[in-house]
Amino acid sequence: MFTSFLIKYAEIGVKGKNRYLFEDALVRQIKYALKKCDGEYEVHKSQGRIYVEALGEFDYDDVVDQLGKVFGISGICPVVSVEDEGFEKLCETVIKYIADVYPDRNKTFKVHSRRARKNYPKESMEINAALGEAVLGAYPEMSVDVHEPEILLNIEIREKIHIYSKVIPGPGGMPVGTGGKAMLLLSGGIDSPVAGYMIAKRGVKLDAVYFHAPPYTGERAKQKVIDLARIVSRYTGPIYLHVISFTDIQLYIYDKCPHEELTIIMRRYMMRIAEHIAQETGCLGLITGESIGQVASQTMSSMVATNEVCELPVYRPLIGFDKQEIVEVAEKIGTFETSILPFEDCCTIFVAKHPVTKPSLKVIRRHEHYLDEKIEELVRTALETDELIIVSEEQ
């Protein structure tokens, strides 16, 4: 029945002179998303709207599912498009439309028509009244409410006539790519994929870095991170995932520094390495899944210590979230099941029983000097052996 979709977008509608940039990005993202659906589609802008038109057979559910993952879309309206074959025929079509879309017709409605093709014989007010009457005649159980209708029946008269009333909520946000690029520290846990998702939703393209510590973390742990990146890439498009071998750095810190400070010093080196790759690849910030007080390395004092080593801003979209709130998003975006698979991640393997929760910057800096002899070389080697994996759904 439906052959096209009207895409509603909220925020990008108000972007003034840059608006076309946002719209073009949205069109591009929609086209990318639709590649995963069978069939051919035309996506075009017209008069402040974006239309997706199926050019042949297509799977309605697949298309709605894919469009539902495109940031920037606030609503998806499935549209019935018909040729203009006279007003009487239009009434029949609308009556049939209501029968198909609303099995339960005990509802209030309002007809809202727009006559974009001015040579149509009726004016929009007339169309509204006549169609409303026709609907009431067909379905006496329905009633008109012009202020808060349950069904807002849109009729647009253009080359063809378009009928729509349903709005399927989209994810909101802004089209990926309009906000620059940032580097996500991806661990394999529940939080970091959610953090990446939330920043990407603001139009930011994602790269990611994963710290691999063989033999303490296995191939399955790495595969899990790749799988998580792949799930996030359904929303963000392809993700460049940098896999950094971190074992030697970790063991060196273990050898030289007080054990309770291992995690915090380790995280400082992770941030340094992530920032280095970020700057080389044109990222404008780092993203972490930290939330205040969740673990020892995420207290405010600890974050002062980890934040200090970076010049780029560190975005922490989950900073005020409770675990349960994070889990809810993880479940919604589909990363939760993968995140809870029981493989070690490199943050937990050597963690002390009582790691510092209030590290003093002065002390940490002093203890980091214990590493002076070899750490630069180890970091350089880690950067040189960076393994780049391009993760996307199409693999």
Place this chain on the structure above:
Amino acid sequence: MEVYLDNSATTRVFPEVAELMTKIMCVHYGNPSSLHMKGIEAEQYLIYAKQTFAKILKVEEKEIFFTSGGTEADNLAIMGCAMANNRRGRHLITTQVEHPAVLNTMRHMESMGYRVTYLPVNAYGQISLEELRRQIRQDTILVSIMHTNNEIGVLQPVEEAGELIKRMNPDTLFHVDAVQGFGKAKIYPKKMRIDLLSASGHKIHGPKGVGLLYIEDKVKIQPIVHGGGQQRNIRSGTDNVSGAAGMAKAAELLYTHYEEDAKRLYEYKRYFMEGIRKLEGVWINGLIPGMPDGEGTAPHIVSVSFGGIRSEVLLHALEEDKIYVSAGSACAARKPQPSQTLKAIGIDKNLLESTIRFSFSVYTTREEIDYTLGKLYDKIPILRKYTRKG
């Protein structure tokens, strides 16, 4: 060098097996139930498979039934017998160290209103025959005991148990899960008073997805899979001709060189254990006291606890040198909880997560064992140095 020491998880298929299966799948692909030539041709392979196992086990062809694997064979044996004989009683006996295919089927039977006794084991994993004798009652319909433990390789006194069960209650059926033992030991169900015996294809260099259940002709059993009535209506479903023939071919090859292989594997096991004992803070699990060379245990399994090292870490460290082993047992390894068997033999709590299983096959060489020992000597001290501190 690539060293595969995880043969209790699965084995490499013999080339002769792959060749035979390819021929069956590509040329003699008929359905044995079909009336035409193609069907009859395929049926010949099924007959070959049954004959082969009948000969190896010294049983009748009609007593061999093919399943989708060891797990289904165990399920069919336990559920099928329990349901078919529930008028005689609703009591079942098994051990605490069975494979999950048996343990979880038993738990399912409990939820169906059966009572199940789980026999404890001693520190090296064997049940006590005295305890078994005490537990057999008038209403005991089935006893299920594994032949070879998959995690530590200890052998259960199956022959003595068979004798005992039939003496105590001639109506009690005896099932043996021989998934790890078949191909490694000579097993004669009739002589050992075994009524049902499970085996699996992929543990003996055959294909995955096929197993067998020997069912003594007079045993009353109900199907658990319903359908077209194949295999005397006990196991419906189109016959897995290539799987059955492939498994038979593998068994035939293994039992042709049985004596020399067994001798060599025991030699390697002894040699490997000697090498392991040179390390400090290691324990070999499942050895019978006074038999340090592994007498009374399977020739192919060595379970070692490395104090102070997490098994997952050692596994990955060995993997870096292409040595493939298993932490606990592969079936349990993807779940976070520690292994049933290791708990049941009462090993130190700190060693539960420090246990590695090495399992050999006829492909294993002395060079591979030397290579593995060398890598262990290199790695263990380093891994011990970096651990979680208090």
